[in-house]
Amino acid sequence: MTPTTLANVDLVSYLPLGLIITMAVGFAVANVVLTLIIGPKREGKTKGIAYESGMNPVGTARKRFNVRFYLIAMVFLVFDVEVVFLYPWAATFPNIAPGSPDGLMWLIRILFFLFTTVIAYIYGYRKGVFKFD
Amino acid sequence: MPEDSFLSTLLPESLPAQVLVSAATFVLIVHVVLLTVAYLIYLERKISAYIQDRIGPNRVGFDFGLPWLAFLKGFWGLGQPLADGLKFLLKEDYAPSGVDKALFTLAPLVAIVPALIGFAIIPWGGVVSVPDFDILGFPIVGGDVTVAGLAVNVGVVYLLAVAGLGVYGVTLGGWASNSKFSFLGGLRCTAQMISYELPLGMSLLAVLLLTGTLIPMGIIQHQFEHGWLIFAQPIAAVVFFIAILAEANRAPFDNAEAEQELVGGYHTEYSSMRFALFFLAEYAHMVTSCAFFALLFLGGFQAIPFVNDPLTSPEATGILAMLAKFAVFFGKVVFLICFMMVIRWSLPRLRYDQVMMLGWQNVIPLSLAVIVMTSVMVYLGQIGLVPMLLANIGLFLLLMLIQPLLPSTTENKRIPLYGSRFNPIDPASVQTAPSDPTAREDRPVQGTAPSIG
Numbered sequence: 018m019t020p021t022t023l024a025n026v027d028l029v030s031y032l033p034l035g036l037i038i039t040m041a042v043g044f045a046v047a048n049v050v051l052t053l054i055i056g057p058k059r060e061g062k063t064k065g066i067a068y069e070s071g072m073n074p075v076g077t078a079r080k081r082f083n084v085r086f087y088l089i090a091m092v093f094l095v096f097d098v099e100v101v102f103l104y105p106w107a108a109t110f111p112n113i114a115p116g117s118p119d120g121l122m123w124l125i126r127i128l129f130f131l132f133t134t135v136i137a138y139i140y141g142y143r144k145g146v147f148k149f150d
Numbered sequence: 151m152p153e154d155s156f157l158s159t160l161l162p163e164s165l166p167a168q169v170l171v172s173a174a175t176f177v178l179i180v181h182v183v184l185l186t187v188a189y190l191i192y193l194e195r196k197i198s199a200y201i202q203d204r205i206g207p208n209r210v211g212f213d214f215g216l217p218w219l220a221f222l223k224g225f226w227g228l229g230q231p232l233a234d235g236l237k238f239l240l241k242e243d244y245a246p247s248g249v250d251k252a253l254f255t256l257a258p259l260v261a262i263v264p265a266l267i268g269f270a271i272i273p274w275g276g277v278v279s280v281p282d283f284d285i286l287g288f289p290i291v292g293g294d295v296t297v298a299g300l301a302v303n304v305g306v307v308y309l310l311a312v313a314g315l316g317v318y319g320v321t322l323g324g325w326a327s328n329s330k331f332s333f334l335g336g337l338r339c340t341a342q343m344i345s346y347e348l349p350l351g352m353s354l355l356a357v358l359l360l361t362g363t364l365i366p367m368g369i370i371q372h373q374f375e376h377g378w379l380i381f382a383q384p385i386a387a388v389v390f391f392i393a394i395l396a397e398a399n400r401a402p403f404d405n406a407e408a409e410q411e412l413v414g415g416y417h418t419e420y421s422s423m424r425f426a427l428f429f430l431a432e433y434a435h436m437v438t439s440c441a442f443f444a445l446l447f448l449g450g451f452q453a454i455p456f457v458n459d460p461l462t463s464p465e466a467t468g469i470l471a472m473l474a475k476f477a478v479f480f481g482k483v484v485f486l487i488c489f490m491m492v493i494r495w496s497l498p499r500l501r502y503d504q505v506m507m508l509g510w511q512n513v514i515p516l517s518l519a520v521i522v523m524t525s526v527m528v529y530l531g532q533i534g535l536v537p538m539l540l541a542n543i544g545l546f547l548l549l550m551l552i553q554p555l556l557p558s559t560t561e562n563k564r565i566p567l568y569g570s571r572f573n574p575i576d577p578a579s580v581q582t583a584p585s586d587p588t589a590r591e592d593r594p595v596q597g598t599a600p601s602i603g
Contacts, residue, residue: 115531
């Protein structure tokens, strides 16, 4: 049996994931609860003030922020979805590509797909999305 | 009885040994990694001390202040991580007023959980063969099993998905804190992490195109047959390393916690164990990323490139081979982590706009070019080491040739500082003393004024 076929397709191979998540969550929660129990508790009048380098805080921190962060999030979505589409192709293409008549078609299709990504990139670049100043 | 037969269809008749081995491996590995993370902080302090010509932690031994354990005093400061952990537990867990209580508590948990479940997919010990056996009459089907916390067919996609979840902890921590430093740090960190996820995924694609499988053992098998992928895909390896540095918020990309600008970034308002969880998550993220890099580009558990030694080959399925593979794999991870630490203490931090411009204008187009180059090479059937290396060199030369033709921004050019060695001051214009001698007496002079002349 070659190691590449070892991973099981059926859901029973996902069973350890339950243990993994339980352990990680348990570790995190146990630490926080432990320090809540054994740590000291002292309240102070000025203790709860947000730290602003020793000055009195000005206004609130829940403010509007630069629209550039929204733009980055949107461009990220476009590119990330494109990359996600490429994974099944990347796992299949090398197994059929050389010496197959379909290979060229697969290559041209995905190159066209990447070409649309490049168009989107150039559009974003001309719009100044990737400029930070 | 109908209920009985329904139950028996739910319960499997036998369990593959893979499930048991995976569970045991993860329980072991999570302890190894947590201990490693504690000592990585010690290692980082020692390395920074070495680079800055200091001594570093060297006082805390294992004596715990008890006189009858005095012989354990000192010990090169190896007790420091224990003392730090204990101190974190004993400090006050304080939430400042005005924070969003629920999110403030949730954020460290959301940060640490993905960091702790990410490395489950790494096949530390390769493949080990287990015989058929049964526990209390319940049959366990043996065979060749992967020594990893999780052996699923989605493979490395699981790791990418979990790594993407790490952003939430930082974002929530920054938002919930009600502090401007935290808020700005969280925003910056979010933008940086989602930006560098793209080159991470794209350079991973360049590897998957050569291996043709998503399963970690298959990627390692490919590297045993064709040589390590760092030789076949050097550009993708560099891009991947830059991306994992940025994903783990390590210098030179640690803008989220730039001390000079943002105090502590998203964890400014955190204290005690909740802060420690953020800290642990960062270091556990380093371990995961470095293991990912070693898996993809450094041949996994192969000891020497191009040499198929019997102990660490994928065909070796004994217990001794498993231990040897684990040692080799972990050695590579520690080496990469030391490399990251040396980078942190050698390079200055990039400015935030430089980080984002590097990501969007340089690294992402570069990784797109690598994907196109690799897919053409795969179509031509030239996936050997030498043709791929030549193609990489060709791509690099091509990019260097067309680089001056590409549009470049005129901002952010290097400006020679007036008076530096790049822009020396004209000696004739330098005035060392006021021309008017009475001007000196306007100042309140304490003691005797030094004569300048």
